[in-house]
Amino acid sequence: MSLTNIEQVMPVKLAQALANPLFPALDSALRAGRHIGLDELDNHAFLMDFQDYLEEFYARYNVELIRAPEGFFYLRPRSTTLISRSVLSELDM
Template sequence: MDEHGFRCLEDVITDPLFPSLDHRLRKGFHVDSDDIAEYGLLERAAEWLETFYAGYECRLVHGPERYWYLLSEGDLLGHRRLSPAEMLVGQVLALMRMDPAWLSETGWIPRVKVLETLENLLGRERLAAVLAPRRSGRDHHVDERKIREAVDKAIKGLEALGFLRLRSEAEELLPRRCLMRFVDPVRDSGDPRAALRQLISAGEVELDDPVGEEGDDEDDGREEDPEDRRDDR
């Protein structure tokens, strides 16, 4: 390897950083410019890795906000489909990241503010229908618990994909640059922030699925609750 890049694919895959980086990319992790060493490797090795991953029916994508991810376009590596909760939380965090009020502070967002923003944009009824579906009737206390659990699970899922960082002891999270992927459906609109707000309010969830290994598909947060079964009796 020379000082500016890699001379061949063999130089890339024998780099000490490559095995763990390759594993994370295949799991759907997003690498942004704060991941200094890994991001630098991808910058220097992009021409070799684009061909390498094409053999796995995947595309190595460089986002405009300076992040990398692997997009599966075939079946060799399978797909990990985001749940409705992950989609909504991701969209809300992208919206909050574009808000100067948050950026003017530390950038860390209290977890409770994420739930409050979701409720303000969708309303309690629609939010419950998406995150706490029931086959009959509604129960305010059960719905509240299930919504909170769905949001917490979504936050952990997004953390695993590199979309955010968690500071558990302070109940705060830090949106990363790659969360702007959730803006892609409205990026070309005249006002992406307003368009994304409308997308969330309408309960629409759109995003190309991050790549994942076969069998990584997760449930969509719609598991049957014991209270639901009792309601049907």
């Protein structure tokens, strides 16, 4: 059995992001259409730290990780997205 250098498969920082205990719930929230603002300090700091790597990750699904000028993060699907779309009411946003 040969060992594969993980950097040949994905950047180490992306692997760290995906292995982080915050990622599963945060990913689900983003995919459900939630915005992640400064009021969610841990999640927001996580997205700030790994933004570049997560942008590449979500691009594989034809979705953009956006940091709005107001500072919150959200996912914006492209027309060819592989992630189902969710429509939130104004109250949910």
